[in-house]
Amino acid sequence: MRISTAESLIMEALWRRSPLSAEDIVADVGPEQNWSDKTVKTLLNRLLTKQAISATPEGRRYLYAPAIERADYVQEESRGLIDRLFDGRLAPLVSHFAETKQLTADDIAELKRLIRELEEDGQ
């Protein structure tokens, strides 16, 4: 099942560090989003039913941990976008960013480096 954006913030916290108690997570994302602890608990429960996280009892409470890889999530999200908007190909996206001047010199340098690596690997 799909992870919503609010839920993904919880996931990010758990991907950064896990396992965490609900309290830890509230402390982590609560202030930033200013969410009440109730909200965080709700999101945790939804993620549980979606089987995106796991909960293991620890005393009177649970410790939560991701049950899916961040890479897989990132994968689906970005492939979805690229398929929807750029005909499934990455280059047009990069091209779009270039045209709309959203690339710094650093970005370009880094891309260049990446491409060189890819070419070397390729052959």
Next chain:
Amino acid sequence: MRISTAESLIMEALWRRSPLSAEDIVADVGPEQNWSDKTVKTLLNRLLTKQAISATPEGRRYLYAPAIERADYVQEESRGLIDRLFDGRLAPLVSHFAETKQLTADDIAELKRLIRELEEDGQ
């Protein structure tokens, strides 16, 4: 206001060609998505209230046309994703695609060409 994914399919049709009557749009996207004409009409109305399209009377009916640029839409969507998942930078996304082996030799060649152009423009 945000354009939903179903709505975006209507937008794509209008970006391809406009203005179109509701009937045209139904003929265009209906079969593909197998949506009833009712569904398409609903989406058109929602897009109207979101001011994403315009409607001009033509006889007894309307002709619809985009009121926002596809580039702007693409912009928001892709920036949103990159901000959420890749710390706002493009290179990590490209890197992710590379690592997950989602790049063909053609993709790489095209990226290379893009980068070269960017470098030339840059100086």
Next chain:
DNA sequence: CTTCCAGGATTACAGGCGTAATCGTCCGGG
């Protein structure tokens, strides 16, 4: 004229989402 139909406008309705509040329970403090 009356009727039917095409087309837009309005209404529907279940499920997801953001954001909580309330309920029930068990443990620790007095």
Next chain:
DNA sequence: CCCGGACGATTACGCCTGTAATCCTGGAAG
């Protein structure tokens, strides 16, 4: 031994979405 509070579980609720169905109106057809 009883009570309050920490926690998780359950319930709430309005808005957005996907997907239509129904209503209304004015012109076309007979």
